[in-house]
Amino acid sequence: MSQSSLTYGDFTLPGEAGYEKLTLELAEKWGADTIRDSDGTQLSPEILDSGKAIYSTLCLVRSVQPWAREHQNQLQQNFLMSLPKIAARKTLTITPLEGYYDEQFVLNVSDNPKRWWQVFDRTTGQEVPKRHWSVNTKRGTVTIAEAVPGHTYTVNFLAFRIWEEISMYNHLTNNWGDREHLAAVDPMQPAVQKVILRFLDGWLDEHAATTVVRLTSMFYNFSWFWGSDHKTLRDRYTDWGDYAMTVSPRALKLFEKRYGYALTSEDFVQGGRYNSTHNPPTARYRDYMDFIHDFVISFGRECIAKIQAAGKKAYVFYDDHWVGVEPSSERFPEFGFDGLIKCVFNAFEVRLCAHAKGNCARELRLHPYLFPTGLKGEPTFAPGGNPTLDAKNFWIDARRGILRAPIDRIGLGGYLSLVEPFPDFQDYIAGVAQEFRRLKALHAGGKPWTAPFKVGVLTAWGDLRAWTCSGHFIKGVELYDVIEALSGLPVDVEFLSLADIAENGVPRGIKTIINCGAAGTAWSGGEHWADPAVEANLTAWVQRGGGLIGIGQPSALAQPGRTFRLAALLGVDQDTGDRLANGKYKFTPVAAGEVDGLGQHFITSDCTQVPVEGAQVHGLHVLDGDTAVLAARGSEPTLTVRAAGKGRSMYAAGFSFTPENTRLLHRALYWTSGYEAKWSDWNTSNVRTECAWFPQAKQLIVINNDGEPQTTTVKPTGARKAVTVDLEAHGIAVLDL
Amino acid sequence: MSQSSLTYGDFTLPGEAGYEKLTLELAEKWGADTIRDSDGTQLSPEILDSGKAIYSTLCLVRSVQPWAREHQNQLQQNFLMSLPKIAARKTLTITPLEGYYDEQFVLNVSDNPKRWWQVFDRTTGQEVPKRHWSVNTKRGTVTIAEAVPGHTYTVNFLAFRIWEEISMYNHLTNNWGDREHLAAVDPMQPAVQKVILRFLDGWLDEHAATTVVRLTSMFYNFSWFWGSDHKTLRDRYTDWGDYAMTVSPRALKLFEKRYGYALTSEDFVQGGRYNSTHNPPTARYRDYMDFIHDFVISFGRECIAKIQAAGKKAYVFYDDHWVGVEPSSERFPEFGFDGLIKCVFNAFEVRLCAHAKGNCARELRLHPYLFPTGLKGEPTFAPGGNPTLDAKNFWIDARRGILRAPIDRIGLGGYLSLVEPFPDFQDYIAGVAQEFRRLKALHAGGKPWTAPFKVGVLTAWGDLRAWTCSGHFIKGVELYDVIEALSGLPVDVEFLSLADIAENGVPRGIKTIINCGAAGTAWSGGEHWADPAVEANLTAWVQRGGGLIGIGQPSALAQPGRTFRLAALLGVDQDTGDRLANGKYKFTPVAAGEVDGLGQHFITSDCTQVPVEGAQVHGLHVLDGDTAVLAARGSEPTLTVRAAGKGRSMYAAGFSFTPENTRLLHRALYWTSGYEAKWSDWNTSNVRTECAWFPQAKQLIVINNDGEPQTTTVKPTGARKAVTVDLEAHGIAVLDL
Structure with a gap:
C-alpha cells in the first residue's frame, strides 16, 4: 500500500463560507476529497471551485414552502389516540388534540371522520358504534352519546402535521424565533409529486457545482409526536422505525386495493403504543410497511433518476426521513442510490451501515459533530471541552465495527470554524483518516478472518432490523449491548426472525443462536412465540447439536407452568409469581475459580469479577441439576450453562457492553457452538x-x-x-x- | 371484672404422662381449665382424673391402619403432571412418576388411564389424542406414538398416596426409622365411610375421659407433593388451600352428575401450576371446591354428630387436613363444630380464626411450641434458647389481632416437661393468660371502637380467603404484610372478590379499597380483571368519591397501552417494556418535609425515613401532573397520591409490615376515605x-x-x-x- 493512498481520499469535510482558508487547509491536512454544506452553513464560490467533490443536502418533502402551507390537505398526517377519558355519565366529550402540541398537529376533518376515525371503549376493548358518536368540527371535539359511566374512552383520529419534526426540533432547540416553520408534504398525493419533481428540476439546475445530492432522507420521518407541555412530556411518542407518519386516507385506500383488506386506525394506534419497533409487528402492519416501502422505492427512484440524469450522485442519509427506505431490505438496491450515510455513535451502527443491501458507497458521519456542545449540552468545541479526547473515544467505539466490515468513506459535520483553536484535534483527525484508509484498503484485499461458525441473532424482526433495535443505543434494552459487543467480534452474524425459524428452521452454517430481551418485546419475540413451530424447530435443532444463548427473558410468552418457551433447553425459567407454590430446585453453584462467587468454566475464564446483570428479572430458577450455575443472586441463577441433548445452552439474566462481558459472550459463542478447542485462534489475551x-x-x-x-x-x-x-x-x- | 376471672379458664395446657406434678402445678399457675395430649405425648390417669376438661386429638382418615394399606384402591389420590420431556423422534416414552417421591406416590392404573389421564403437547398446548399413546402398567411408563420431534410432552396421571403427608413429614424429620407409615383413606368411598364410622364408634367408647375431640382436621390435607430428591427439591408443590388432594374418579363422576359437566385432569394440573391459591381460581375449579366443601360438610356432620352424641365436644384444627372445611364459608356453621383451633404466628391468623362463620369457640395455639427447637432449628427450650423472649415476641405479634377481634381460648402444645428449667417462662405465660382473659372480657362487653368507615381488600378470592393468602406468612407476597398491618388496626375490614364487584359493585359502608399483589396473582386479581364490569364499577365508584389504594401491581392485566386497569384512577401505570417509545411524564416530586426524599403529606406525617419498597416492580411512571409523587426511585414513582374525580387514590410500589409502614397505611386509609379530619381519634402518637x-x-x-x-x-x-x-x-x- 502506498503512503499516498493513506493520506488522501474518502473523507468528507464540512466547509464553511467565511473560513475558506481553513476549509482548504484542513481539506489538505485530512485528505478530504469532498466538501459538504451543513445545516446552518453555506459553501462560498471559492470552496465550490476548489476541485473537490461537493455534497449538498436536500430534503424534498420540506422543500416546497410556501406551497405546503397553502395546501394543508396535502400535508403529511397520522393517526393519534386521544388521552383516555373516563365517562361520568352517558354523554362524554373528548377533545382529541388535548395534550398534543398544537404547532405540530391540527385535526384532519376534511377526510370524513366517520370513515377514518374510531372511538374505543378501552374498558371493554370494543369499538363504539359510529352512530354513537359525533364530531364537532368547529370545537374540535368528539361527543359519545351512549357512554357507560366508569368506562374509559379514547378517540383514534387523523391529524395533519403542520410543522415538520426536524425543523421543529432545530427551531425550538436553537430558539430560532420567527424563522419559518417548514411543513412536510405528503408525497403520495399526485399534486405533491408534481410539485416536488418540478422543484427538483429547478434545484438541480441551480446547483451546478454540486456533485453529490445528499438526501435527508426520502419522504417520511421516523415517528415523533410532541406533547403540549414540552417541560413535562415533550416526546409523547417517538420511534425510529415506526411507519405511523406515513398514513393518509389515500395510502389506506391504495393499500386496501392492493392487499384486498382494509386497515383501521387501531392497526396504527395499538391502544396508544403505536407500532413501536420495540414491539413485535403484527402481520397487518408488516404488509403496510411493505406497501409503503414499495411506494418510497417507486417515487424515490423517479427522484433519484432525475438527480443522476443531471450528472450528480444521489446519497441518502440513514436517519431522519429514512422511513420506507429500509437499507436492510432486499429491495433497497432498487432505489439505485450511489451512497448511504450513517451517523454513528457505536460500532453496531457501523455494522448497520455496512449491512445495507447492494453496492452503494457506505459513508460514516463521525462524532463529535463540530458544535460548541455535545448531545447533553456538555462543552465540546468550547471552553472546558476536550474534543480530541471525545474524538478518540468515539473513534475506538466505531473502529471495532470498521475492523470487521467494509466502509467506504468517513466524514464530519457542523461548523468547521470551531476547530480552529484545537490544533491537536486537527492532528488527531488526520490520523483517524489515515487509520480508516488503512482498514478500508485491507478490507478491499479480502474479508478478515472469522470464527469457523456463524451466529444467529433471533428477534421478531430478523434481518430487516439487523444491527440495531430502534435507532441509537438505549440503556436498558440489552440487545443493544449484545449487538454492540458482537459488532466488533470476528464472527459472522445473521439476524433471524421467529417467522424465519418457523418457516425454514435454522439456516445452515449457524451454530449458535442468541435470543435476548424483555418479555413481550420484539427482541425477545413476544407474541411471535405463539407459533409452536418456532419452539419446535429451535428445540429439535438444539437437541441435535445447536447452541443457544438466552439473555434476560428469552422466548418469554407465558403459558401455565412455563414462562420461557425454551426453558427446557436453557434449564432455567422465570416464575413471574404464578408458581409460588411450586418448589424450586436447590442448586449447588459450580465451584469458583479465581473469582469469588463465579463458577470456573470456559466461558468465565477471562472474568476478573462476577458479572452483575439482570436486576430487572426476578423469579429465576433452574429446572434441575443438569443446569450448571456459574453465578447467582441469592437463590436465583444469573449465569448458567447446560447440555441440552447434543447441544449446549447458556443463560444470562442480563448483559451490558463492557470489555469483560464482551469476552464472556465471545467465549459463550465458542462454547455453545462446541468450538472451544478453536478458541485461541486469532484472539487477544487482553480483553481491552x-x-x-x-x-x-x-x-x-x-x-x-x-x-x-x-x-x-x-x-x-x-x-x-x-x-x-x-x-x-x-x-x-x-x-x- | 373480678380478679379471679383473670386467673382461671380459657386455657389449654399440654399434659405429659410422667410429669403429673408439673402438669397440675402449671395448670394451677396458668389457670388452665383444659388439658390436651400432643403428638408424642400421653395423658396418664392422674391427669385425666384431675377434673379438667380433656382434649384428645384424632385424625379420622389416617386412623384406620392397617385397613388402609390393605385396600390401596381406597386410598386418597391426585393428579400429577410428569416432568416435561422433549421428543427426539416419533416415539417418546415418559415415566410419569419420575422425579416424585416413591414412598408417597404409586401410579393408579386400576382406574382406566385412558379415561382419566391426559397427554399434552405443551409446545402446541393441545391434548394428544388418546389413540396416540398407551400405558405400560408393568413398567409404569406412557409411550406416545405420534410425537413431533422438538415438541415437549407431559402426562397428567392419577397417583395413589401411600403415605399421608403429615405422618411422612414427622417421620422423616424426626428419623422415626421403621415406625409405621400411615396412609390416608379416601372418605368419599362408601367402604371407607363405613370403616371410619365404625372406628369412630370404638374410639369414642374407649375415650371416656375425653371431653373434647380435637379433629386434625377433617379429611383432606393441603396439597403437598414431594420430589424424589429431598435435598434439592423436596417440595415439588405445596399449597395450603389447593384441593388437589381431594380428587378421585369417584369424585369426578359425582361432580359431573351434580354439575352437568365433566372436569379433566388439566383442570387440576394447570400445566404443572395446579390450582395454587396464589393464582386466580377458574370458575370450574370453584365449582369443584363447592362440590368438595359440600361433601366434607355432609360426611363431617355425620362424624361430628357421633362425637356430640357421645357427650363430647368436637373441635377442629384449622390446618393440616383442613381442605374442604372452609371456616370462612357461609356454610361452615353447618358442620356444627363446637370449636376451631388455629395455630398462630401472626396477627392476621388471629383474625382468620375470629373470622370463621358461626358461633363455635375460637381457640389459638400460641408459639413457641414446647419443643427443644423452633421451626428453623434454632434453640427454644434448650441451651442457648430464650423461650421467654420468644413468647413475648410471638405474643405482641398475636396480641394486636386479639385487641381487635374476639377470641375465646388460648393454649400451648408440645412437651410440658421442657418448661421445667424455665421459671421465667412459666411466669410470663401466667401473665399472658391474664392479659388474654382481660381482652376477652372487654370484647364480651362490646365491640371496640373502629374508624367511621369500612375498608375493602379486593382479591380474586374475596371473603373465602379473608385474613390470609395461603397459609402462614410468605415473604415477598405483600398482601400478607398488608393484612398483617390491617389485623391490628381499629378499622373494619371486608374481603371482596373481583366477581363481587362485577356483580354487585362496592358494598355500602366501604370507603376505601385496597388491591395489592403481583400481576397475574389471585391477590392482584389477574385474569379476573378481564371482566370489564370490575373496572367499570370500581372506576365509577371512585369517581363518585371512593378511595383506592393500589400496591405493587394492582389491577394488572396487560392490554395494549395499559398495564394497570385502574391506571387512570391511580395516576400511575407500569410499562413492562412494550411502551419504551412512549414518553413518560417528568414529575416534580412533592416538596419534602422533615425527611429528605419524602414528600410532605398527611399520609407520610409519621415517617422518619423514606419507605423503600417494591424493588421488583420496574417501569413505573405517572400519567400526568395530577399525580403527586411522595417518593421515587430515580425517575420511577414509588409512593403517590391523587384526586380521582371526587375520590382519592394512593399508589405504593410495595409494602412491608413495619410500625412506620403500618402507620402510613393507616393514614392512607383515612386520607383516601376522606376522613383525615377524624384522624386523631383514638390513635397513638407513637407508631410502636x-x-x-x-x-x-x-x-x-x-x-x-x-x-x-x-x-x-x-x-x-x-x-x-x-x-x-x-x-x-x-x-x-x-x-x-
Whole structure:
C-alpha cells in the first residue's frame, strides 16, 4: 500500500463560507476529497471551485414552502389516540388534540371522520358504534352519546402535521424565533409529486457545482409526536422505525386495493403504543410497511433518476426521513442510490451501515459533530471541552465495527470554524483518516478472518432490523449491548426472525443462536412465540447439536407452568409469581475459580469479577441439576450453562457492553457452538484489545479499545508463533505475519 | 371484672404422662381449665382424673391402619403432571412418576388411564389424542406414538398416596426409622365411610375421659407433593388451600352428575401450576371446591354428630387436613363444630380464626411450641434458647389481632416437661393468660371502637380467603404484610372478590379499597380483571368519591397501552417494556418535609425515613401532573397520591409490615376515605404503640408492640383530654376513662 493512498481520499469535510482558508487547509491536512454544506452553513464560490467533490443536502418533502402551507390537505398526517377519558355519565366529550402540541398537529376533518376515525371503549376493548358518536368540527371535539359511566374512552383520529419534526426540533432547540416553520408534504398525493419533481428540476439546475445530492432522507420521518407541555412530556411518542407518519386516507385506500383488506386506525394506534419497533409487528402492519416501502422505492427512484440524469450522485442519509427506505431490505438496491450515510455513535451502527443491501458507497458521519456542545449540552468545541479526547473515544467505539466490515468513506459535520483553536484535534483527525484508509484498503484485499461458525441473532424482526433495535443505543434494552459487543467480534452474524425459524428452521452454517430481551418485546419475540413451530424447530435443532444463548427473558410468552418457551433447553425459567407454590430446585453453584462467587468454566475464564446483570428479572430458577450455575443472586441463577441433548445452552439474566462481558459472550459463542478447542485462534489475551487477521494481506491488526496503554498477545492459527504487542492508549498496531 | 376471672379458664395446657406434678402445678399457675395430649405425648390417669376438661386429638382418615394399606384402591389420590420431556423422534416414552417421591406416590392404573389421564403437547398446548399413546402398567411408563420431534410432552396421571403427608413429614424429620407409615383413606368411598364410622364408634367408647375431640382436621390435607430428591427439591408443590388432594374418579363422576359437566385432569394440573391459591381460581375449579366443601360438610356432620352424641365436644384444627372445611364459608356453621383451633404466628391468623362463620369457640395455639427447637432449628427450650423472649415476641405479634377481634381460648402444645428449667417462662405465660382473659372480657362487653368507615381488600378470592393468602406468612407476597398491618388496626375490614364487584359493585359502608399483589396473582386479581364490569364499577365508584389504594401491581392485566386497569384512577401505570417509545411524564416530586426524599403529606406525617419498597416492580411512571409523587426511585414513582374525580387514590410500589409502614397505611386509609379530619381519634402518637377503646367498658387499652419501653399519647374523641402513657417493653396499659 502506498503512503499516498493513506493520506488522501474518502473523507468528507464540512466547509464553511467565511473560513475558506481553513476549509482548504484542513481539506489538505485530512485528505478530504469532498466538501459538504451543513445545516446552518453555506459553501462560498471559492470552496465550490476548489476541485473537490461537493455534497449538498436536500430534503424534498420540506422543500416546497410556501406551497405546503397553502395546501394543508396535502400535508403529511397520522393517526393519534386521544388521552383516555373516563365517562361520568352517558354523554362524554373528548377533545382529541388535548395534550398534543398544537404547532405540530391540527385535526384532519376534511377526510370524513366517520370513515377514518374510531372511538374505543378501552374498558371493554370494543369499538363504539359510529352512530354513537359525533364530531364537532368547529370545537374540535368528539361527543359519545351512549357512554357507560366508569368506562374509559379514547378517540383514534387523523391529524395533519403542520410543522415538520426536524425543523421543529432545530427551531425550538436553537430558539430560532420567527424563522419559518417548514411543513412536510405528503408525497403520495399526485399534486405533491408534481410539485416536488418540478422543484427538483429547478434545484438541480441551480446547483451546478454540486456533485453529490445528499438526501435527508426520502419522504417520511421516523415517528415523533410532541406533547403540549414540552417541560413535562415533550416526546409523547417517538420511534425510529415506526411507519405511523406515513398514513393518509389515500395510502389506506391504495393499500386496501392492493392487499384486498382494509386497515383501521387501531392497526396504527395499538391502544396508544403505536407500532413501536420495540414491539413485535403484527402481520397487518408488516404488509403496510411493505406497501409503503414499495411506494418510497417507486417515487424515490423517479427522484433519484432525475438527480443522476443531471450528472450528480444521489446519497441518502440513514436517519431522519429514512422511513420506507429500509437499507436492510432486499429491495433497497432498487432505489439505485450511489451512497448511504450513517451517523454513528457505536460500532453496531457501523455494522448497520455496512449491512445495507447492494453496492452503494457506505459513508460514516463521525462524532463529535463540530458544535460548541455535545448531545447533553456538555462543552465540546468550547471552553472546558476536550474534543480530541471525545474524538478518540468515539473513534475506538466505531473502529471495532470498521475492523470487521467494509466502509467506504468517513466524514464530519457542523461548523468547521470551531476547530480552529484545537490544533491537536486537527492532528488527531488526520490520523483517524489515515487509520480508516488503512482498514478500508485491507478490507478491499479480502474479508478478515472469522470464527469457523456463524451466529444467529433471533428477534421478531430478523434481518430487516439487523444491527440495531430502534435507532441509537438505549440503556436498558440489552440487545443493544449484545449487538454492540458482537459488532466488533470476528464472527459472522445473521439476524433471524421467529417467522424465519418457523418457516425454514435454522439456516445452515449457524451454530449458535442468541435470543435476548424483555418479555413481550420484539427482541425477545413476544407474541411471535405463539407459533409452536418456532419452539419446535429451535428445540429439535438444539437437541441435535445447536447452541443457544438466552439473555434476560428469552422466548418469554407465558403459558401455565412455563414462562420461557425454551426453558427446557436453557434449564432455567422465570416464575413471574404464578408458581409460588411450586418448589424450586436447590442448586449447588459450580465451584469458583479465581473469582469469588463465579463458577470456573470456559466461558468465565477471562472474568476478573462476577458479572452483575439482570436486576430487572426476578423469579429465576433452574429446572434441575443438569443446569450448571456459574453465578447467582441469592437463590436465583444469573449465569448458567447446560447440555441440552447434543447441544449446549447458556443463560444470562442480563448483559451490558463492557470489555469483560464482551469476552464472556465471545467465549459463550465458542462454547455453545462446541468450538472451544478453536478458541485461541486469532484472539487477544487482553480483553481491552481486539484483533483482526486479514489473510490475503497477511496482516494482523491489533487495536486497543482502552484509554490506557495495553499489552496483549495474539495466537495465530497453525504453526505461527504467538505475537505480543504493546499498544498506546486508543492505539492500533499493524503486523505483517 | 373480678380478679379471679383473670386467673382461671380459657386455657389449654399440654399434659405429659410422667410429669403429673408439673402438669397440675402449671395448670394451677396458668389457670388452665383444659388439658390436651400432643403428638408424642400421653395423658396418664392422674391427669385425666384431675377434673379438667380433656382434649384428645384424632385424625379420622389416617386412623384406620392397617385397613388402609390393605385396600390401596381406597386410598386418597391426585393428579400429577410428569416432568416435561422433549421428543427426539416419533416415539417418546415418559415415566410419569419420575422425579416424585416413591414412598408417597404409586401410579393408579386400576382406574382406566385412558379415561382419566391426559397427554399434552405443551409446545402446541393441545391434548394428544388418546389413540396416540398407551400405558405400560408393568413398567409404569406412557409411550406416545405420534410425537413431533422438538415438541415437549407431559402426562397428567392419577397417583395413589401411600403415605399421608403429615405422618411422612414427622417421620422423616424426626428419623422415626421403621415406625409405621400411615396412609390416608379416601372418605368419599362408601367402604371407607363405613370403616371410619365404625372406628369412630370404638374410639369414642374407649375415650371416656375425653371431653373434647380435637379433629386434625377433617379429611383432606393441603396439597403437598414431594420430589424424589429431598435435598434439592423436596417440595415439588405445596399449597395450603389447593384441593388437589381431594380428587378421585369417584369424585369426578359425582361432580359431573351434580354439575352437568365433566372436569379433566388439566383442570387440576394447570400445566404443572395446579390450582395454587396464589393464582386466580377458574370458575370450574370453584365449582369443584363447592362440590368438595359440600361433601366434607355432609360426611363431617355425620362424624361430628357421633362425637356430640357421645357427650363430647368436637373441635377442629384449622390446618393440616383442613381442605374442604372452609371456616370462612357461609356454610361452615353447618358442620356444627363446637370449636376451631388455629395455630398462630401472626396477627392476621388471629383474625382468620375470629373470622370463621358461626358461633363455635375460637381457640389459638400460641408459639413457641414446647419443643427443644423452633421451626428453623434454632434453640427454644434448650441451651442457648430464650423461650421467654420468644413468647413475648410471638405474643405482641398475636396480641394486636386479639385487641381487635374476639377470641375465646388460648393454649400451648408440645412437651410440658421442657418448661421445667424455665421459671421465667412459666411466669410470663401466667401473665399472658391474664392479659388474654382481660381482652376477652372487654370484647364480651362490646365491640371496640373502629374508624367511621369500612375498608375493602379486593382479591380474586374475596371473603373465602379473608385474613390470609395461603397459609402462614410468605415473604415477598405483600398482601400478607398488608393484612398483617390491617389485623391490628381499629378499622373494619371486608374481603371482596373481583366477581363481587362485577356483580354487585362496592358494598355500602366501604370507603376505601385496597388491591395489592403481583400481576397475574389471585391477590392482584389477574385474569379476573378481564371482566370489564370490575373496572367499570370500581372506576365509577371512585369517581363518585371512593378511595383506592393500589400496591405493587394492582389491577394488572396487560392490554395494549395499559398495564394497570385502574391506571387512570391511580395516576400511575407500569410499562413492562412494550411502551419504551412512549414518553413518560417528568414529575416534580412533592416538596419534602422533615425527611429528605419524602414528600410532605398527611399520609407520610409519621415517617422518619423514606419507605423503600417494591424493588421488583420496574417501569413505573405517572400519567400526568395530577399525580403527586411522595417518593421515587430515580425517575420511577414509588409512593403517590391523587384526586380521582371526587375520590382519592394512593399508589405504593410495595409494602412491608413495619410500625412506620403500618402507620402510613393507616393514614392512607383515612386520607383516601376522606376522613383525615377524624384522624386523631383514638390513635397513638407513637407508631410502636397501638390502642383500642372499648366504649361499653369505658376502658382504653394501650399496647407496646416493641421490645423497648415506649411513651405514647392517645387523643380520645369528644371533650376528653389526651392521655399520655408509659409502657414497659411488650407492655400493656388498661385505663379507665
